[in-house]
Amino acid sequence: MPKVHSRLEFIPQRFNDGVVKLVHLLLPLVLRFRTRPWLMGGIVRIDAVHTERLVDLYQQFQGGKIRFLMGFRHAEVEDPLCLLYLMSRLLPQAAIQAGIKLQLPIHNHFIYDRGMTIWAGKWLGWLFSRGGGIPIHRGKPLDRAALREARGLLINGRFPFTIAPEGATNGHGETLSPLEPGLAQLGFWGVEDLNKANRQELVYILPMGIRYYFVTPSWQKIEGLLGQLESQSGLEVKQLSQEHWKNPANYLYPRLLSLGEHLLTKIEEFYRRFYHQSLPKLNEDSSSNYNQFLALRLQRLLDVALKVAENYFGLSSQGSIIDRCRRLEEAGWNYIYREDIKDLKTLSALDLGLANWVAEEADLRLKHMRMVESFVAVSANYIQEKPTAERFAETLWILFDTIERIKGKKMPRRPYLGKRWVKITIGEPICVTERWENYHNSRQQAKQAVNQLTEDLQIALEKLIVDE
Template sequence: MPKSIHSTQPPLKFISPRFNPLVLKIVSWFLPLILRVRTRPWLPAGIVKIEAKNAEILAKLYQEFQAGKVRFLIAFRHPEVEDPLSMLYLLSRIVPKVARAKGISLQYPVHSHFMYERGMTLWAGNWLGWLFSYVGGVPVRRGRRVDRNAIQMARDLFANAKMPIAIAPEGGTNGHSGIVSPLEPGVAQLSFWCVEDLQKANREETVFIIPIGIKYSYVNPPWSKIDWLLSKLEADSGLQVAEITQTGKQEEILYQRIFHIAGYLITEMEEFYRRFYHRDLPAITPEETDQPNDILITRLHRLMDTALQVCEQYFNVQPQGNFIDRCRRLEEAGWNYIYRDDITDINSLPPFKRGLADWVAEEADLKMQHMRIAESFVAVTANYIQEKPTAERFAETALLMFDMLSRIKESTLPGRPRLGLKQAMITVGEPISVSERWQLCQGNKQASRKGLSDLTNDLQVVLEELIKD
């Protein structure tokens, strides 16, 4: 995440893809090292092992793609920021290896264009935009009602490029390997458009969506590191650790601590919005049948709604859709205040107008922090840990709380603590034929809308199945 913004910024220009096979080859050479060290080269952390199930499905499809028989889109799960690296490893190493073992002939490169969120270059740096451009990336501004540059480029690449295209249909990370966030409709719409574009060009390729699940686990459960992280959260929160009963199994104790920290943070944030933003957040009186977890989640969702309302009222944005939809629109509204398309040359502004522009940008950046806090918890559920009290789920929940505290107490968001060595399991699902579905829903707009909705819902179900143990 970038440092706090104190001045207006130039507009976020579209970064056109300029695929360069040499750059891809160099990145692929260094990929195992990048996966291992990433942002913390001095810590024993990173991804040290990646395996795949059903990779021969992709190998066969790449062969048919290169023969001009099919077009396909890779729809992959997006739980963590490491996912693009995991996908690159799948395509550059695992799929070619499986193809050789199965006698499937493939041409280099086995790669894909991909869409990435334009804001990534804001916290990572402009170098990332350059790199993504040369390895086939297409930037998209998620909150825009229509990002024409991104849509037109993705549509053209899907139908005409020498490589398929990959998209995360969730639109962003949710920090949960075991939960798929609601899918955005863009994957289904692009797929239908591809069929239409091929039909208009009198081309006979069949269009598919290839669902891919990604799930991470620790090589060795980092219970001691989780304990350390919870102690840090307790200390940063000002909690009296002695209040927690240190009896029972390890998982029970850790869960009790997480529950205690979460309850404390929610209480403090409720009081923050009551006192300084004059919000009416009455105490919730539980029914006899209410479970403590459900009450906590009810309070969390009310708190998220309150934070988003504060942000929406400032930017004059109507609250529509689920939490994710609201966060996307607020992000775009904030960027419009900071990255000014309406200012031709910032440096040519007279001091008075420049001061006003800087004031607007700084205040917008502060207001967006309300949205960022809500954004961190969009996938949190009442029983995520209790359903499967694994080290991974404890770690994911604790790290989300770490993100929240970091946003509040730091001007920048520090890198997450790396709790241990991780491994990834990538599962390739059965191809979904879009061409067949497109044929069935032709005739009127209602049928087309239903077809898009059904395809999105079916893809959601498939992705959820792919990450089940």
């Protein structure tokens, strides 16, 4: 049962060469067993395209000519591990082949969500700190401690910076979530701080795409997971005939739609009955497309789920779904990790009991937000427009996570659906310094420049996750 805690302290980065070298050494084993620890599975190969661009940037960085940030596509929790493999294995090899000598280790500072240490444990904060990471509160309008340290490392740190501009994983390999402006803003702050220090280095942002592919798609495993979810949801599990396996996507897709509609109906009724929410039944005729009809119901349900949590915390429902999720997360943490309690031992038994009560209630309300967070990128036509094994798997994993969280599991391990390989594509670097004139004259110009850079980065990342 969740209990009250003292405030979440800032975890300063304390880069340690020995820890990073050990992580680099163990990384291939971690990647190989990440998805299915008890069998040979998981990620078996990582390829990189246009590594010469990254080698060139590191050479200039180590020569004192530039500072740069890397903005990477963030679809899955394995992304940072894949990037670590790029830095520790593929990049040094590419540099040697090009006859370029880079200083080792090739590494990067990075920003990570403070909540990761809550879900995974304090050991992760210790590890990330020694790896040069900076924790940030995603829901705070301004996390001063994190931004202060990030700005300092950006112009004086030993390594470049890596940031996921989407802010969180969305579980979709071929759909990019709207980017947050933090990466672009940090780039302009870097230019500003270098100018104040009378330094001539240029600042760049490098977009990086990451895609996951099955080595050999296993439709049997995909069908098995679909059947498992149908069974857990109370649906009849239909068996495919031998004839159906010749083109399984055609027969699995209607089952997936039925499962989605069943889950929508169940959860809608849950909010109607137990949270007294107005969710009138929609007429399917109001939409010319069944997928769009389900998408409309899903968006309405996500809005209602967020409102249930927002009403409890006294928050407004303004902004995008992502913005609302961030505010709710921070509000929940404020009830669980209390800024106003310096030492829990000084509380009376009554006060401690009340504080625990508040923490339990906040944790329960955050479950509504977590469910919504899982469905942020779900669209009506993701599978229909391209019924690949990868898209089926991604959608089923999202449904699996949702059902497991409803069952009470905080960090469910996703079922293994086959060996995968990864393709990392290095994009064209974007020079932030060249945009300085459009940024520094006024607050309005600064906002426009940040928005334009964020939009350009969004376009660049979308191009990098499309199969060539």
